[in-house]
Amino acid sequence: MTVREVFPEGPLTPEQWQHVQALSRVVGSDQARWLSGYFAGFDAALVRLGQGEVALAAPGAVPAASGRTLTILYGTETGNSTELAKALAAAAAGRGLSAEVVDMANYKPRRLKEEQDVLVVVSTYGEGDPPQPAVGFFEFIEGHKAPKLDGVRFTVLALGDSTYEFYCEAGKRLDRRFEELGAKRLLPRVDCDIDYEEPAAAWSAEIVDLLAAELAELPAQASPFAAVPVAAAASAYDKRNPFEAKIIDNIVIVGRGSSKETRHIELDLDGSGLSYEPGDAVGIVARNDPAAVGALIEAAGLAADAPVTIKSETKTLGEALERNYEIMIASPRFIDQWAGLSGAAELERLRAPENAKERLAFLEGHHVVDIVRKFPLPGIDGAGLIAGLRPLQPRLYSIASSQAVTGDEVHITLAPVRYDLHGEGRSGVASAHLCDRIELGETLPVYIQANPHFRLPAGDAPIIMIGAGTGVAPYRAFLQQREADGHGGRSWLFFGERNFRSDFLYQIEWQSWLKEEVLTRMDVAFSRDRADKTYVQHRMLERAADFYAWLEEGAHVYVCGDATHMAPDVHDTLIRIVESQSGGGRDAAEDYVRKLQADHRYQRDVY
Known part of the structure; x- marks a missing residue:
């Protein structure tokens, strides 16, 4: 029981x-x-x-111990902001401050004028955009309906990736907008790269110290809660303490003659206590390719066994580069470091803010090893090499299974990243690790990353699932879950890939679900089977009348796949379908789609 x-x-x-x-x-x-x-x-x-x-x-801020309400707002795409917001609330509670933690996706923006102290944690998606679940919040606060915030105090922690031109732009936008609306800044905004833990912890400690100091100046009775010591929790597996999961299956699921490689991989979570829901992701802590590590060490003229120190721990340079640092994609930080050491005029010029576009183009065409080769530094030591590198980050993959069906297993669908650069074959860190260098029975560190913004609806509400390539993975989990739950709601899958004969991923399972009426409809688009390429958005337009009818009957829409092309094209097609079928104009159709997002009936998991 x-x-x-x-x-x-x-x-x-x-x-x-x-x-x-x-x-x-x-x-x-x-x-x-x-x-x-x-x-x-x-x-x-x-x-x-x-x-x-x-x-x-009921939602609503509990009065903070200082006598002011304290609200922590977070906007997230992958869950990092969620974790930081909850950790911040826990730190505040430890100092007698009570905070309400609210996802921007669920926040009622008109409450802003009633807030007093607001701490914002927000990531940036793509080229300066807010996280998809937070789009509605941004549209409100940046619009003409936003209220004056004269009585509000705030501070912003911005998460981003410095390899993008508009680094931490979502956080910068909110920081500017709060100030424009009259709010008073508690602390300057802090911008964090992908290795956000230390600056985020410093920001959290500083803001908690500031608010706790205000509390200390008030009479004791102003605090409704006494500080309570927190019991030490038992160890749990998470991003900072991943579980060593055994590889129990790793098979190619495309047919002979396919122009790409796609794999189905199964991991054993037995003994971990980890649980997940359809829509969640699994984080994989991968290692760099030893061949790539060797090439970088050779280019730098160093020895693999040279000692380096990382946070008071001594390792060999080879081990550090394999396990601790991003050595493929270079970042502005590495350009800054290498320019300072080499004095290279080209790198110095790329550092200038006005050359941001040129810098990003250079980074797209040069990995770390390419920069080291192009601007050699005789006499550099291991510490100098790693000083400009960013920490190696886990990779997230959409889960392709339901725990109600697979128990202690978690499944993923993966297409390895392979390409040529400067006449050499290059590959993705995690995908190459999984496809080329790990055997059945071996283990790798994993954790579960919850994704509350990509969830099946309750009950039997109809669902429309749109995915291309490996973007079909979460829909396999969705249908496994619905079958296990015995839900009879209608479901419609739009799936796209290259060729019908070789690339129809999980074909037998979809056909079985169609036969058993777990899946109601399926439309496929194989782009390379015909001279005129057909994609999922073309199939959507062909079925526009039925698609809109499903929307009007309460269907939830899901999109999973490429963020650069597929997801924007599908989004535009969704608006076009609503515009043509409703008889309204483009503005009305955009409002309709925004309402779908606000009601959590249009959810995206794009990468």
Whole structure:
């Protein structure tokens, strides 16, 4: 019998119940009794405040210990901002400050004028755009309906990737806009690259210290909660402590003669306690190709066994480059480092802000090893080489299975990245690791990355799933889940790939689901079977009347795939379908699609 069978979620939201279930798996009996007493005291404090069940059951900021409301707003695409926002709230709680943590996707923007202290954690998507779930929040605050925020104080933590031209632009936009609306800045904005942990922790500590210092100046009775020591939680597997999962299957799922390679990979999570839902991703902590490591060490004129120190730990240079650093894609940070050491005029020129576009074009055409070869530095040591490198980041892959069906297994669908640059074959870090250098039975570190913005609807609401290539992976999980749950809701899949005979991924499974009516409809587009290339958006237009009818009947739309071409083309096609079928103009159609997004009926998982 599970905990869920004994204690249904009651007044908790599904997300809150998820947290309770996750916690129940990692606490012992003593810790459970401690938590029981803690929450009993917490409830008593709420009753004294006159909050009672209202504070627990309904959104709304609990008064901070300083007498001001404290709200932590986050906008996220991959979950990093979520983790940072929750960690910030925990740090604040440890200092007697009570904060409400709210996803921008679920926040009612008109509440802004009622806020007092707002801490913003937001990532940037692509070339300066906000995360997809936060688009509605940005449209409101940057629009003419945004209220004056004269009584609001704020600070912004911006996450981004410096290899993009508009680095941390979403955070910069909110920072500017809050100021324009009259809000007072608590701390200067902090911009974080992909290795965000240390600057984010420093920002979090500084803002908590500032607010806690204000609290200390108030009379003791102003604080509704006393600081409560937090019990040490049992170890859990996550991004910082990944689980060593065994590779139990790794097969090519394209046919003979295919112009690309696509694999179905199964990982064993037995003993991890990890759980996931359809729509989530698995994070894989991969290693760099030893051949690429060797090429970089050779280009730098160094020895693989030369010692280097990373955060007080000594390793060989070869081990550090294989496990700790991004050595393929170069970044502006590396240009800064190498320009400073080499004095190369070309690199110095690329550092200038006005040459941002030229710098990004240079980075697209040069990996780290190419820069080291082009601008050699005789006499450099290992520390000098790694100083400009960014930490090696895990890679996320959409999960292609439902845990209700596969149990302790997690499945992914992967197409290895391979290309030529400067006359040499290059490959993606994680995809090449999985496809070329790991054997069945071996293990690799993994964790689960939740994606609450790509979820099946409750009950039997119809769903329309649009995916190209490996973007079909989460829909396999969706249909496995619906079959396991016995839901009878209609489902429609649009799938695109290159060739019908070789690239119809999971064809037998789709056909089986069609026969069993788990999948109601399927439209396919194989772009290279005909002279005139056909993609999923063309099939959508051909079925425009039915597509719009499904929307009007409450269908939820999902898009998974390439963010550069496929996703924007599908988005534009969705607007065109609404415009042509509703009889309204383009503006009305765009409003319709925005309403779908605001109602969480249009969700995207793009990369």
